[in-house]
Amino acid sequence: MNTPEFKGTHLWDRLCWAKENLEPHQSDYRVVYEDSIDECAKILVPDPNWMACALQGGILPPVWVYHELAKDEAEEGFKKHTRGYLLHETEPMEAMTEEEAIEYLIMKDCPESVWKTYNEGNRPKMVVCTKQQLPQTREWRNSWKIEVAA
Amino acid sequence: MAGKIIADTIETGAGADISTSYVVNGSAKAWVHFDGTGTVATRDSFNMSSVTDRATGAYTTSATNAMASADYAWTSNASNQGAAYGAYCVEGDATGTKNFNGRTSSNVRLNTGGYTAWDDALSISSVYHGDLA
Numbered sequence: 001m002n003t004p005e006f007k008g009t010h011l012w013d014r015l016c017w018a019k020e021n022l023e024p025h026q027s028d029y030r031v032v033y034e035d036s037i038d039e040c041a042k043i044l045v046p047d048p049n050w051m052a053c054a055l056q057g058g059i060l061p062p063v064w065v066y067h068e069l070a071k072d073e074a075e076e077g078f079k080k081h082t083r084g085y086l087l088h089e090t091e092p093m094e095a096m097t098e099e100e101a102i103e104y105l106i107m108k109d110c111p112e113s114v115w116k117t118y119n120e121g122n123r124p125k126m127v128v129c130t131k132q133q134l135p136q137t138r139e140w141r142n143s144w145k146i147e148v149a150a
Numbered sequence: 151m152a153g154k155i156i157a158d159t160i161e162t163g164a165g166a167d168i169s170t171s172y173v174v175n176g177s178a179k180a181w182v183h184f185d186g187t188g189t190v191a192t193r194d195s196f197n198m199s200s201v202t203d204r205a206t207g208a209y210t211t212s213a214t215n216a217m218a219s220a221d222y223a224w225t226s227n228a229s230n231q232g233a234a235y236g237a238y239c240v241e242g243d244a245t246g247t248k249n250f251n252g253r254t255s256s257n258v259r260l261n262t263g264g265y266t267a268w269d270d271a272l273s274i275s276s277v278y279h280g281d282l283a
Contacts, residue, residue, distance in 0.1 A: 011215045012179075012282055015197050026191070042210075043203040045190045047182070050199040050214055060214070069216055069283065073254055080219040081254060084283030087215060109200045109212045131189050 003058030011087045014059045015049075022056055024048030029102050030134055033118070033126035035111045043134065046105055054104065057095025061087050063107045102128055179222075180213045180278040186228070186262060187270040197278075207268030209260045211276050215283065216254040222280025228262035228271035254283060 001021060006014050031044040053059040065086045072083060096104065106115050110126065118126035161167035180197035184190060190203045202210040258278070262271040 010282075012197070015214060019196055024194075030189070040205050042205075043190065045192065045201045045203065047192050047195050047198040047200050049195050053214075066216070069254065073220070078220075081216065081283040084216070084218060087283060105200055109202065134189050 003056055006058055006092055008089050011061060014092070015053070018053045018056065018059050019049060022049070022052040025051040025055055025098075027051050027098060027102070028130045028132070029098065029128055030131055031102065031106055031110065031126065031128050032134070033110055033114045035114050035125075044105070044109060046102065050105075051098070051101060054093070054096045054101035055098065058092045060093050060104075061090045062093055063104050065090050066108050067112075175281075176279075178277045178279055179215070179217065179282055181276065182211055183273070183275045184209075185272055186274045187272050204259070205268070207261055207263045207270055209262075209274065211258045211260065213278065217278060218254070218281035218283045220254055222254075222278055224258050224276060224278045226258075226260050226274065226276040228260075228274040230264075230269070230271050230273075 004017065006017075026048045027046045029046065032041050033044070034041050050060075068083060068086055069081060072078060072081060093104075106126070106128075114125050118124055157170055159167045159169055160173065178196075180195075182192060182195040182198045182201065184192045184195075184201050186203070186207070186209060190201055190209070192198070192201055197214050199212045199214045202212070204210055258276060260274065260276060261268050262274060263269045
């Protein structure tokens with residue numbers, strides 16, 4: 001199915017079209033990252049309806065739009081977005097491969113401090129893996145305890 | 151889109167009418183229902199881009215169409231079917247101290263758990279209401 005010509009169409013309307021017309025795509029990819037040494041690793045799971053939009057093309061805005069909105073929001077005294085039109089009026093992205101979509105999603109939903117320098121330092125802060133490579137239980141988390149001598 | 155209907159009111163067959171602004175302003179703008187146990191899996195959603203599993207019983211949901219301000223309303227609930235306790239929610243990060251790419255699109259943080267500690271829940275729902283950017 002071809003995506004309608006969504007020029008200047010509100011992003012919400014584009015998502016409504018996608019919800020009605022596209023099959024959700026459950027990605028096997030997961031993004032594991034650390035953004036704080038005091039917290040355990042986070043696992044980002046792509047939304048299946050969002051992934052369908054990314055693979056279809058012509059629906060999602062470029063990721064730089066979110067960065068622009070984030071800059072506005074970081075301004076002191078921010079009350080309300082005044083550049084929301086960027087979401088709706090910027091030319092939508094072409095169809096992405098699943099790998100390209102994951103890279104886009106990392107730049108949208110992971111902290112910038114992680115993805116900009118993920119491979120610097122003495123170990124990577126972020127990896128992309130498949131669902132099967134993740135432990136299936138939480139036993140690996142908080143799994144150590146300090147034994148208190150009797 | 152193929153067509154556009156412009157109307158100020160909607161009327162039922164029984165003659166009751168409301169302003170379309172009730173529909174526009176009152177509709178949920180984003181929602182997600184996911185399984186928070188094991189490897190997190192989204193069951194269904196609208197206007198969401200991802201769910202992040204932050205720790206045991208802790209999640210972040212992210213929207214595709216950002217909200218207009220950080221003052222939107224969100225509600226969440228959770229349940230663990232068959233478990234000895236009911237799971238519940240929630241925590242919001244209105245301060246933005248864990249801001250990912252802005253609270254308006256990417257920072258609703260949920261916690262679920264039983265009576266004494268956070269725990270993963272089998273069925274978690276989150277809904278956003280408010281104005282879209």
